[in-house]
Amino acid sequence: MATMQDVANLANVSLATVSFTINNSKPVSSKTRAKVEKAMKDLGYRRNAVGSALARGRTHVLALLYPALQHRFSSTSVRFFTSAAHQARLRGYNLVLWPMSNEAEAVSELTASGLVDGVLLMEVQLDDPRVVELAGGAVPFALIGRTRDTKGISFVDVDFETTVENAIDRLSRRGHTNLVLIDGGIGSQLLGGYGPVARARNTFGEVTLQRGLVGSVMSGLETPAGGRALAREFAAEHPDVTGVLLMNEHSAPGFVAELKTVGYAIPQDISIISIASSVDIASMADPELAVLISPADELGRLGVDALIERIDERDKPLPQQLVQCSYSPGHSVGPAPKKRTR
Amino acid sequence: MATMQDVANLANVSLATVSFTINNSKPVSSKTRAKVEKAMKDLGYRRNAVGSALARGRTHVLALLYPALQHRFSSTSVRFFTSAAHQARLRGYNLVLWPMSNEAEAVSELTASGLVDGVLLMEVQLDDPRVVELAGGAVPFALIGRTRDTKGISFVDVDFETTVENAIDRLSRRGHTNLVLIDGGIGSQLLGGYGPVARARNTFGEVTLQRGLVGSVMSGLETPAGGRALAREFAAEHPDVTGVLLMNEHSAPGFVAELKTVGYAIPQDISIISIASSVDIASMADPELAVLISPADELGRLGVDALIERIDERDKPLPQQLVQCSYSPGHSVGPAPKKRTR
DNA sequence: CTGAAAGCGCTTACAG
DNA sequence: CTGAAAGCGCTTACAG
Numbered sequence: 001m002a003t004m005q006d007v008a009n010l011a012n013v014s015l016a017t018v019s020f021t022i023n024n025s026k027p028v029s030s031k032t033r034a035k036v037e038k039a040m041k042d043l044g045y046r047r048n049a050v051g052s053a054l055a056r057g058r059t060h061v062l063a064l065l066y067p068a069l070q071h072r073f074s075s076t077s078v079r080f081f082t083s084a085a086h087q088a089r090l091r092g093y094n095l096v097l098w099p100m101s102n103e104a105e106a107v108s109e110l111t112a113s114g115l116v117d118g119v120l121l122m123e124v125q126l127d128d129p130r131v132v133e134l135a136g137g138a139v140p141f142a143l144i145g146r147t148r149d150t151k152g153i154s155f156v157d158v159d160f161e162t163t164v165e166n167a168i169d170r171l172s173r174r175g176h177t178n179l180v181l182i183d184g185g186i187g188s189q190l191l192g193g194y195g196p197v198a199r200a201r202n203t204f205g206e207v208t209l210q211r212g213l214v215g216s217v218m219s220g221l222e223t224p225a226g227g228r229a230l231a232r233e234f235a236a237e238h239p240d241v242t243g244v245l246l247m248n249e250h251s252a253p254g255f256v257a258e259l260k261t262v263g264y265a266i267p268q269d270i271s272i273i274s275i276a277s278s279v280d281i282a283s284m285a286d287p288e289l290a291v292l293i294s295p296a297d298e299l300g301r302l303g304v305d306a307l308i309e310r311i312d313e314r315d316k317p318l319p320q321q322l323v324q325c326s327y328s329p330g331h332s333v334g335p336a337p338k339k340r341t342r
Numbered sequence: 343m344a345t346m347q348d349v350a351n352l353a354n355v356s357l358a359t360v361s362f363t364i365n366n367s368k369p370v371s372s373k374t375r376a377k378v379e380k381a382m383k384d385l386g387y388r389r390n391a392v393g394s395a396l397a398r399g400r401t402h403v404l405a406l407l408y409p410a411l412q413h414r415f416s417s418t419s420v421r422f423f424t425s426a427a428h429q430a431r432l433r434g435y436n437l438v439l440w441p442m443s444n445e446a447e448a449v450s451e452l453t454a455s456g457l458v459d460g461v462l463l464m465e466v467q468l469d470d471p472r473v474v475e476l477a478g479g480a481v482p483f484a485l486i487g488r489t490r491d492t493k494g495i496s497f498v499d500v501d502f503e504t505t506v507e508n509a510i511d512r513l514s515r516r517g518h519t520n521l522v523l524i525d526g527g528i529g530s531q532l533l534g535g536y537g538p539v540a541r542a543r544n545t546f547g548e549v550t551l552q553r554g555l556v557g558s559v560m561s562g563l564e565t566p567a568g569g570r571a572l573a574r575e576f577a578a579e580h581p582d583v584t585g586v587l588l589m590n591e592h593s594a595p596g597f598v599a600e601l602k603t604v605g606y607a608i609p610q611d612i613s614i615i616s617i618a619s620s621v622d623i624a625s626m627a628d629p630e631l632a633v634l635i636s637p638a639d640e641l642g643r644l645g646v647d648a649l650i651e652r653i654d655e656r657d658k659p660l661p662q663q664l665v666q667c668s669y670s671p672g673h674s675v676g677p678a679p680k681k682r683t684r
Numbered sequence: 685c686t687g688a689a690a691g692c693g694c695t696t697a698c699a700g
Numbered sequence: 701c702t703g704a705a706a707g708c709g710c711t712t713a714c715a716g
Contacts, residue, residue: 001480004709005710013686013687032686048708050395050710051710082410089441098427099428112388113389113391138343225625283567285595345693345694347694356704361694393692394695687714688716694708696706699702
């Protein structure tokens, strides 16, 4: 591999001049520039990223931190990884995947190595030790998701509050007054600290109350089998509910299949809206579910943008952004039944 | 951030000695070692990865190259990303995600930058321009998947040949003699060059012939809607088929649902084995499909191992490995019906 | 507009 | 066992 010095020699200029030419960091006469460019071309020269990083103090590498034991990988996660990696590339950065357990210590291993210019954190808990660790360090970071207290923190998150309200409105507008919110995880203690679940539950409670609706909450495993179990539990314990907010995408096909098995017709008896999922998954259920689509691509893109902004201008106002879910109607929402028929 | 020089100063030894201590690259007296370790601890010293990389000529960064416009992201891909990243970490490497279009030029942009020690290539085509590009360069690489000609190339791949044969055997053992292979992609021209599809088709053709079975091939979109269309096409054009090898995981729920709609019972009328998919996806269909599980975790792990082996010992025999799919029975396989009933 | 030189944080012959 | 020094490939004041 040719070095900058090789280029300088061939072009009969100094090393510095080659650098100035490449980086446009100082004026270079067009004659010199032409010589340098020819030499670079002849040698197939490419700037070495490591030498450059050491001299600049910038590696142009970002890390994407996420739990190694991801409770469940949705296609949403992949879309997210990919859009983040893509946006990083577009902006001249590289994205390193950094799976880790929830210990805060692994964070400092990363930030202290000097390998990365910034950290993007996924799957944020309301009270996240990793965020505390990052906040104490010198490496810029941004969150996908958000902690309870977002003061001084850059983040991009789904606007779960608005999303849940939106779903409730869509159901109540069709006459549904008795709703259930179904989320993932085995019990509330496990996921109680997980932002999306906590925020959805809170909003669901507040909005149903405020609108004079009846609302209850169920939790199940994030699998089709979990969905079947949920359907049986639902049939047994919530005979009067006609509207479901399903924030547990992987359980959807099983939930719907089992509901039909126990005698419900969808959407004649029960209307269902899947929340923060994708059309890909929603269409695996039969009928295809209405879904408020998690803006995975956008989150990845905006997350990277927020992080780079943080890196470039440490004093500018903090990027904090909530992103909306878009709606895909599917075939799982209808008017509330006049009278429950089983 | 403290540097090695800071540590040396505090410990009253030379920079070199600190390096020897950290890397165990030369004998150091236990007394000196203690001094250095204390200084490191007091300063919270961490070796700077960039300085180290420049001096060693090794960055300990690997790149995972994959198509930016992935035709469809399976949960298998995520598992794969994650297990690769995890294994890289375990072995002291970092994994950079490098989404790219299929142009070979983007490959050299990566390898010439000096940022990565090796490249792992996903979604390999039978004749892949990126492989040609990599083979011409100096950066070690390994494939997940394989080209037509694997001479001189390290790879890890699913043993599709054995997998398809396995599926055929499982069906023919139950009396099925008339089979269809369903794969993804719109037409054969699009996916004809894609290894898994090509190998599955070849093997399917050979084995059915050899066993005296009737075999035909269908292709559809990799979505539930595509699956529904496939089911209708299947019912219309293959009335005598009783066994299906489905290598198109995302179409599975729609395929099964629509089959039932047009009057088939599963597995009474039709037996289905999903190939190179996951239990996660297979269980989204109702009934849950039998599946030959794509060993995504293993591929990620072995791919990274193969690559690192290639980096460490450029002369050793090339790692080339085929990995088997394991079988999960599901509820979609039964004996061939005596007489077709619709 | 161009160049000589110091420096980024390490590693590693070489010498002792 | 320890250290002084060169060098990895670049960037950037500083001087001209």
